[in-house]
Amino acid sequence: MTFSAQPTASHFVNGAYREDAAGEAIPVVYPATGEVIATVHAATPAVIEEALAGAARAQKDWAALRGVERGRVLRRAADLIRERNRELSVLETHDTGKPLSETLVADATSAADALEYFGGLAATLAGEHIQLGQDFVYTRREPLGVCVGIGAWNYPTQIAAWKGAPALCCGNAMVFKPSETTPLGALKLAEILMEAGAPPGLYNVVQGMGAVGSALIADPRVAKVSITGSVPTGTRVYEAAAKGLKHVTLELGGKSPLIVFEDADLDSAVSGAILGNFYSAGQVCSNGTRVFVQKAVKEAFLARLTERLGGVVMGDPLDEATNFGPMVSERQRGIVEGFIAKGLEESARLVAGGQRPDRPGFWVEPTVFADVTDGMTLARDEIFGPVMSVLDFDTEGEVLARANATEFGLAAGVFTRDMSRGHRVAAGFEAGTCFINAYNLTPVEAPFGGMKRSGIGRENGRAAIEHYSQLKSVYVGMGPAWAPF
Numbered sequence: 001m002t003f004s005a006q007p008t009a010s011h012f013v014n015g016a017y018r019e020d021a022a023g024e025a026i027p028v029v030y031p032a033t034g035e036v037i038a039t040v041h042a043a044t045p046a047v048i049e050e051a052l053a054g055a056a057r058a059q060k061d062w063a064a065l066r067g068v069e070r071g072r073v074l075r076r077a078a079d080l081i082r083e084r085n086r087e088l089s090v091l092e093t094h095d096t097g098k099p100l101s102e103t104l105v106a107d108a109t110s111a112a113d114a115l116e117y118f119g120g121l122a123a124t125l126a127g128e129h130i131q132l133g134q135d136f137v138y139t140r141r142e143p144l145g146v147c148v149g150i151g152a153w154n155y156p157t158q159i160a161a162w163k164g165a166p167a168l169c170c171g172n173a174m175v176f177k178p179s180e181t182t183p184l185g186a187l188k189l190a191e192i193l194m195e196a197g198a199p200p201g202l203y204n205v206v207q208g209m210g211a212v213g214s215a216l217i218a219d220p221r222v223a224k225v226s227i228t229g230s231v232p233t234g235t236r237v238y239e240a241a242a243k244g245l246k247h248v249t250l251e252l253g254g255k256s257p258l259i260v261f262e263d264a265d266l267d268s269a270v271s272g273a274i275l276g277n278f279y280s281a282g283q284v285c286s287n288g289t290r291v292f293v294q295k296a297v298k299e300a301f302l303a304r305l306t307e308r309l310g311g312v313v314m315g316d317p318l319d320e321a322t323n324f325g326p327m328v329s330e331r332q333r334g335i336v337e338g339f340i341a342k343g344l345e346e347s348a349r350l351v352a353g354g355q356r357p358d359r360p361g362f363w364v365e366p367t368v369f370a371d372v373t374d375g376m377t378l379a380r381d382e383i384f385g386p387v388m389s390v391l392d393f394d395t396e397g398e399v400l401a402r403a404n405a406t407e408f409g410l411a412a413g414v415f416t417r418d419m420s421r422g423h424r425v426a427a428g429f430e431a432g433t434c435f436i437n438a439y440n441l442t443p444v445e446a447p448f449g450g451m452k453r454s455g456i457g458r459e460n461g462r463a464a465i466e467h468y469s470q471l472k473s474v475y476v477g478m479g480p481a482w483a484p485f
């Protein structure tokens with residue numbers, strides 16, 4: 001199968017597509033049909049070396065540019081992405097299986113937002129002046145150097161840009177390794193950045209599994225790694241980075257709570273729960289998969305939710321009427337089905353879905369369990385699929401304690417018409433990204449990231465600048481230097 005915008009080789013290194021067939025072949029499978037649509041090769045040591053050497057070379061001159069000049073390149077890339085949104089979205093749909101109705105609005109466009117936002121910020125980066133009598137100190141905000149980005153498979157283009165845009169904004173170069181499951185989108189970003197005026201070597205993409213990721217992190221030329229992935233992988237990356245005392249950003253998993261109080265606008269709360277469980281077929285790290293519903297409205301909530309699930313359209317992802325897609329891979333479908341079986345075994349009440357639709361590809365129906373209790377596997381483990389667990393609660397204090405009783409802390413949401421309660425509950429959440437009467441909206445202007453085992457550092461917003469730059473203090477003596485002898 002071919003489609004427009006298909007990348008022409010496995011890697012993008014030093015400003016050009018690069019192939020090395022000696023690397024392990026990685027089939028790219030279209031999740032909606034199971035068809036192999038492309039093959040990429042894992043990066044060989046030669047490709048990794050070219051990427052790192054090229055990045056190190058490009059970085060110094062890039063950092064020496066004025067912020068406004070760096071920003072111009074990023075903003076041009078944003079414009080090119082928007083012009084080509086449809087073809088990039090079709091590519092993203094093939095890479096991930098997500099319906100085109102989603103990829104048209106949430107993937108390449110989100111990458112464009114990041115490039116536009118950090119393109120704008122680039123010219124504003126500045127230090128401060130600290131007067132000390134006649135002497136003074138000034139600070140310089142400097143880049144870290146060569147940064148490595150490692151992606152997960154659920155938002156391949158968005159992740160490539162959420163890491164690349166702030167890195168380049170601050171004067172760094174990047175070597176990005178996409179997930180081996182969805183290797184295509186990042187290549188287009190690299191191509192477009194070049195076309196927008198980025199120097200060769202500034203943003204490279206190399207393919208491969210974990211071994212390529214760890215080879216990149218171990219290289220002494222690398223100053224920082226930012227990974228989006230699971231907690232076990234994030235932990236390994238943190239350990240590897242610690243060996244070289246490298247900077248890290250970890251965007252990891254979650255098991256986020258979504259609390260619906262009895263005074264909530266129920267339709268709006270149902271929308272929040274749908275967005276927080278079934279968008280991208282549930283393959284979103286910040287999903288609110290533990291839906292706590294106050295007892296008085298529980299059955300009404302479930303009835304409305306079941307009714308709304310009648311609007312699910314599973315079909316050809318390229319048909320814009322389709323609003324629900326398959327799992328990214330056969331493996332992920334197996335994991336999700338395992339959790340559904342476990343829910344039934346542990347006597348959760350299946351309210352909707354739970355079946356594998358009779359069609360090719362890796363589909364699982366949107367699934368809702370009710371009467372889930374805190375100790376059940378469904379309520380404890382991250383599933384990363386379209387499985388919502390509904391739990392009951394009585395009081396605010398009780399539900400907040402239960403919501404926080406998890407090792408994760410990525411996101412949390414609350415639906416209520418009582419805004420003092422909304423803010424009080426948001427303040428009480430142990431989570432990095434919280435929502436009141438909304439869910440899963442992650443605009444580039446707002447910092448995004450996790451507390452506890454869900455991560456370290458923040459992406460997006462001005463906060464990301466802190467994680468892609470370092471401060472240098474320069475003390476300036478205005479008089480003769482003093483010494484005791």
Ligand SMILES: NC(=O)C1=CN([C@@H]2O[C@H](COP(=O)(O)OP(=O)(O)OC[C@H]3O[C@@H](n4cnc5c(N)ncnc54)[C@H](O)[C@@H]3O)[C@@H](O)[C@H]2O)C=CC1
Pocket residue numbers: 150151152153154155177178179180208209210211212213214227228229230231232233234236237250251252253254284285286382384410454455
């Ligand atoms: N917090 C966030 O922003 C997000 C978190 N995730 C999490 O990601 C997971 C799903 O994505 P997957 O791709 O299956 O995650 P994963 O953890 O298996 O892999 C993530 C990436 O790390 C690479 N990798 C694996 N071992 C490595 C090693 N030792 N050193 C360096 N790199 C290594 C993989 O090749 C892949 O590119 C979910 O658990 C989800 O919660 C996904 C999306 C967003």
